[in-house]
Amino acid sequence: MSLQDGGTQDPRDEGQPPAPASAEPGPARRGRPRSEAVEQAIFDAAAGLLDEGVPLADLSVERIARTAGVGKATIYRRWAGKEELFVDLVRSVEPPDPVLPGTSVRDDLVALLESLRQRGLAKRSSAVLHRVFSQMQGYPKLWDAYQNTVIEPRRKLGLDAVRRGMEQGEIRDDLDVEFVNDLLTGPLLLRTVIRPGATLDPDLAERVVDAVMEGLRPRA
C-alpha cells in the first residue's frame, strides 16, 4: 500500500482498491474481466526496458506495448498515460512504512532514518527505482502522488516522534517541531535524493541521530 490513492482519478478504474472485502458482491461487473497476466506483462516490459538503460523520456507507451506483446489500447484502458503507469510501477516496489520500536524516541528516529537509508539502497540496486525516482520531478502527477502517499505519511511519523521526544524531555522543546524534523531527515534525504552517489553506511541513521542530538560543539 503506498501510491494507490494518489493521482489517478480518471474514468479508468485504476486507483480504486481491488475489492472492498465486504460481503456484497457489487453490481457484478459485466463483460470480459481485465487480465491480470496482461497487467503483469506490462509492468515487466516497462521494468525490463528501464533495466536495459532506456531513459524514462524514451519509454514510450508504444514501445512498452510492443515489448509486452500487448495492444496500445490495452494500456490506455488502464492508465491515462505513461505517467500514471509509472505511479503504479513505483507503488509495486515501494517498501511499506517502517515500524517504530517505541523503546525510546531516539530509537524511533533511528528506525525512521534507517527506512530512508533502505530506500536509498534500493534505488541503487534497482535500475527501475533509480531511474524513475531521479526523474520523477519532471512528472508532476507522479511526483504529487509520491509526495502524498509516501513522503508525507512518513514525515508525519517523524513529527510525532519529535513531539513525543519534547514532551518526554528527550529533546529540547524550545525549537519548532518541523524544524527539528528537517534537521534529522535532511542529511539522509540529501544523500539519497540529491547526491545519489554518496555512501550509505549501515550505521548512518544512528550516526545522524546521535550527532544531531549531541551537537557539533567539542566535548569539554
Add this chain to the structure above:
Amino acid sequence: MSLQDGGTQDPRDEGQPPAPASAEPGPARRGRPRSEAVEQAIFDAAAGLLDEGVPLADLSVERIARTAGVGKATIYRRWAGKEELFVDLVRSVEPPDPVLPGTSVRDDLVALLESLRQRGLAKRSSAVLHRVFSQMQGYPKLWDAYQNTVIEPRRKLGLDAVRRGMEQGEIRDDLDVEFVNDLLTGPLLLRTVIRPGATLDPDLAERVVDAVMEGLRPRA
C-alpha cells in the same frame, strides 16, 4: 557564469568564450556573423513559455522557435538540443558563489547556508528557475552540468569551512568532514529542493547552524 563548461562539448561553437579578448583577430570568420538579438529572442521565448506555465516536457524546440520567430535550424546551430539550451538558460540566472565573511567558522557556515536559502527564494519568484530546477533530474546532461559547476564548488567551500572549524576547535573533530557538512546543508536543501513549499524564514540559515552546533539535548 557557472555552467558553461558543463555539458556542451559538441561541434556547435557554444561553450567557447565569445572571443579570446586577445589582440590577434584570428582567421576572421567569414560570412554573416551570428545575431546576438536572435540569441536573446530565443532565451526570452523559452523563459516566457515557462512563465506561462508550460511544463518542461512540452517545451519543444519547434515551439520555442515559433514563439521566438526564429528558424529551427537557428537554434540547432547553437545548441545540440533543448537540454543544452536549458543549461545556458540556467547559467544566465544562477547567482554567483557566496563570499565568506571569515569572522568565524560559524559565520562562514551561516553565509553558505544563507546562499542556499537565497537560491531557494529565487526559485519561488522565478517560474523559469522553479520549473527548470524541479525537473532538472530528468535531463541528465543538465543535471550533471549543474552538479559539477554549481553544487560541487559550493560543497567544497562548506567542506573547507568545516575542516577549518575542526582545526580551530570550533567543531568537534571526531566526526567525518563530509558527514558534518551534510548535517548542516541537508536541512536547507530539503526545504529548497525536495519540499519546495516549505517556509524559508530570513533567520533560517542561522537557526540551522546554531541548532546543529548546540544539539537537541535539553539544556541542563
Add this chain to the structure above:
Amino acid sequence: MSLQDGGTQDPRDEGQPPAPASAEPGPARRGRPRSEAVEQAIFDAAAGLLDEGVPLADLSVERIARTAGVGKATIYRRWAGKEELFVDLVRSVEPPDPVLPGTSVRDDLVALLESLRQRGLAKRSSAVLHRVFSQMQGYPKLWDAYQNTVIEPRRKLGLDAVRRGMEQGEIRDDLDVEFVNDLLTGPLLLRTVIRPGATLDPDLAERVVDAVMEGLRPRA
C-alpha cells in the same frame, strides 16, 4: 428470393433456409435458439444509420452493434463481415422479377425497362438502397452476388425477348442479340445507375423502346 445464394458460403449458417419446415426436427439444436428479434434489430439499426446519412464506409460492425443494442459476436455469429450483412440487407428490399405481358415483344421490352425504372425510383426514395447500390462496386462479394442473382436473370429475360422479336419479325435480325439488348437497356441503366440524378418520367420505358425501334432519322 434474390441474393441468398450469392456470396455467403462460410461456416456461418446464414443462407440455409431458416427451417426446413418438414416434420422431422433434425438433431434438435440444443441450447437457446437464436432470437429473430435480434436479427431484425440489426437490420433496423443498419438501415436507420444509412437513412441518417452515414456513408457505407463508416458503417462499422461496432457501430451497428452499439445502435442495435447487440453484442458484436451476435453479428459475427450470423455473417462473416459487414459485406455479407449488406448482401442480406439488399436481398430484403429488392423487388421480384418482372412479369412479361406477352402481348407483343415491344410490350415485353417495355415491361422489362419499366422494372428497371421502378428500381431506379426505389433507390431514390430509400436512402438504404441508394447508398448501398451506389457503393456496391467497392464490395466485390456484394457486387458479384447482385450481378448473379438479380442483374443476370433479368438480362436473360431481355435477351429472350429480343430473340423472340427477331424470330417473329418485329426486330431486324441482322444484328447481334446482346448488342440489341444493350441498346435498349443501356439508356435506362445510364439514368438509374451512372447518373442517379436524372429524371425518370413514367413513360420513359415506353419512349426508349419506341425511339430505339424507330431510329433517329427524320421521318420522311
Add this chain to the structure above:
Amino acid sequence: MSLQDGGTQDPRDEGQPPAPASAEPGPARRGRPRSEAVEQAIFDAAAGLLDEGVPLADLSVERIARTAGVGKATIYRRWAGKEELFVDLVRSVEPPDPVLPGTSVRDDLVALLESLRQRGLAKRSSAVLHRVFSQMQGYPKLWDAYQNTVIEPRRKLGLDAVRRGMEQGEIRDDLDVEFVNDLLTGPLLLRTVIRPGATLDPDLAERVVDAVMEGLRPRA
C-alpha cells in the same frame, strides 16, 4: 489533365495549376519547396500496390507512405486523405477530351462514343484504373470530381452534337436532346462501367450510332 478542379479545395495547395505561366513571379513562396520526386514516388507506390491486387479499401495512407519510403505527414501535406490522393491519381491517367472530326454529326457522335470505348479498354489493361474506377462510387468526393471534370464536359459535347444534328436535319427533332444523347451513350457506358466484362470490338462505336440512327425495325 482533367480532375484538377474537382474535390480538393482545402488548405492543401493541390488543385491550383502548377504555375500561371505568366511573367509575374508571384509572392515568392518561402521555405523549402515541395519535392516533385516525392510526389511521383507516392503515385508510383499507390499504383504499384493497386497493380499487386491490393483492394482500394486496404490501401491505407500508412501503407502507401511505407511503400514509397515517405513520411505520412508528407502525404497529408499534399492531400486531405486518400480519397483526394486518388482524385489526382486518376487525373494523371485519364486521357484528354476527344477531338470531333466535324465532317458530319454522325461522325462526331462516333468519335465521342469511340473515346468512351477507348477508356473502357484502358480500364482493362490498367489495374490501377480498373480498381479505382470500379470502386469510385464508394468515395463520394472522388466520384463527384470525376463526374464534374470528366463525364459532364463530354456529355456536353454529346448534347451539342445531337442539337447540331437536329438543326441540320440529320436527327429527328421531335425528341428531347438529353434523351437522344442517353440513347447513344447508354449502351457504351453499360458495357464499360456496369458490365466491365463485355466485349468492346473496334467497330462498336460505329455500330451503336448507326443502329440507333436506323432503328430496329426490319428493313422493308
Add this chain to the structure above:
DNA sequence: TAATAATCGAGACGGTACGTCGCGTCTTCTG
C-alpha cells in the same frame, strides 16, 4: 564594387510516438 560565405526565416523531409477507433476473436456472467 563585386564575389564569397555564413547567417536568417521558412518550411519540406523521413521518422517516431501520440491517443483513438474499428477490426474480428475471446472470455466472462446472465437468462
Add this chain to the structure above:
DNA sequence: CAGAAGACGCGACGTACCGTCTCGATTATTA
C-alpha cells in the same frame, strides 16, 4: 447454449515534434 458486455492483439487514423535538409534573401568580409 444464446446473448450483452467488453477485453484482447492488431493496425490505421491524422497530428505533433524530432533533427536534418533545402530554399531565397540578408549581411559581413575579402578581393
